[in-house]
Amino acid sequence: MRVTQNWDKDRDSEWNAAQVMLARHVDDVSKNSKMIYELRRPIRCVLASDCPFPEALSVIEGNNPGWIFADDLNAPKAALVWAQGIEGFYLVGDTNSTTFLADLNDYIDHVLEPRLHHSGVTWFEVSGGEGWNSAIEETFEKRNLESNQQWVYTLQPIKYKSTMQLEAGGDCELLKVDQHLLADLSASNSEFLLSKLDHFWGSAKAFLKHGLGYVVVCGEEIVSLCCSGFVAGNVHAIDIETEASYRRKGYAEAVAKAFIAECVDRHFQPYWDCMAENVASVQLAEKLGLTKSHAYTLYSFPL
Numbered sequence: 001m002r003v004t005q006n007w008d009k010d011r012d013s014e015w016n017a018a019q020v021m022l023a024r025h026v027d028d029v030s031k032n033s034k035m036i037y038e039l040r041r042p043i044r045c046v047l048a049s050d051c052p053f054p055e056a057l058s059v060i061e062g063n064n065p066g067w068i069f070a071d072d073l074n075a076p077k078a079a080l081v082w083a084q085g086i087e088g089f090y091l092v093g094d095t096n097s098t099t100f101l102a103d104l105n106d107y108i109d110h111v112l113e114p115r116l117h118h119s120g121v122t123w124f125e126v127s128g129g130e131g132w133n134s135a136i137e138e139t140f141e142k143r144n145l146e147s148n149q150q151w152v153y154t155l156q157p158i159k160y161k162s163t164m165q166l167e168a169g170g171d172c173e174l175l176k177v178d179q180h181l182l183a184d185l186s187a188s189n190s191e192f193l194l195s196k197l198d199h200f201w202g203s204a205k206a207f208l209k210h211g212l213g214y215v216v217v218c219g220e221e222i223v224s225l226c227c228s229g230f231v232a233g234n235v236h237a238i239d240i241e242t243e244a245s246y247r248r249k250g251y252a253e254a255v256a257k258a259f260i261a262e263c264v265d266r267h268f269q270p271y272w273d274c275m276a277e278n279v280a281s282v283q284l285a286e287k288l289g290l291t292k293s294h295a296y297t298l299y300s301f302p303l
Helices: 009-030 054-060 098-118 132-139 179-183 191-201 204-210 251-265 279-287
Strands: 037-039 066-070 078-083 088-093 123-128 146-155 172-176 213-218 221-232 235-242 269-275 290-302
Touching (some): 054 078, 235 251, 269 279
Antiparallel strands (some): 037 066, 078 088
């Protein structure tokens, strides 16, 4: 939930085409890199042992689409992980992998920047776990580096009642995103949901295998959704969005309550990540009964 955007299939098609077009170029440039290799398959290793980000873990575990660039092909100790759904990077593993860090700027310029530009991405966003902030600031000190605080909210189950009444209100329906809904989806703006699932998960099938979600439908239009954006273990990172003309009507609260209630029933941990300055998101998280777990720094610079 760090970044919420509207996605469409055309953009996802461009994204996939860009990866195919750049594959040979990336492999050629990677040969010149001293200590950075792109992993072509998911790998659970030391990278996952102390990673605090479910978005990165979901890619490492192979649940969500993304890229992994590591310091070793077979036994990586440090890596830069790209989570496609939010178009952001995470540095994980050993902060003392000096050769990896020394090679990172060149790798970004020659490998990642062309790939990202082909996909319409013009900013490089990156976060790291404990100990990574100083390494990020030192590594990118010559770039126009900006930063902001992200707040993470999680659930204390004992404080939450999953038996609450779940309603959308008025002439609207609160519906679970399942195989039946997707098979019979006739909403006039069905792409609002489908493009989300494609971008975060690669396919609706992958979402149904790992995630859960709810939508509010008013008439023939999907007006609000709350879905698993990423899943790592029992943690479900939340992606929530309401169509602009339907905001401030309680629909986001309705879908979020339904999502959290199912998490409680199934012993999942909802994970709500938002900018500290996003007052509306912070207020909704707290209204839902979520508790601030921790904060971290999100860095960014233009490409």
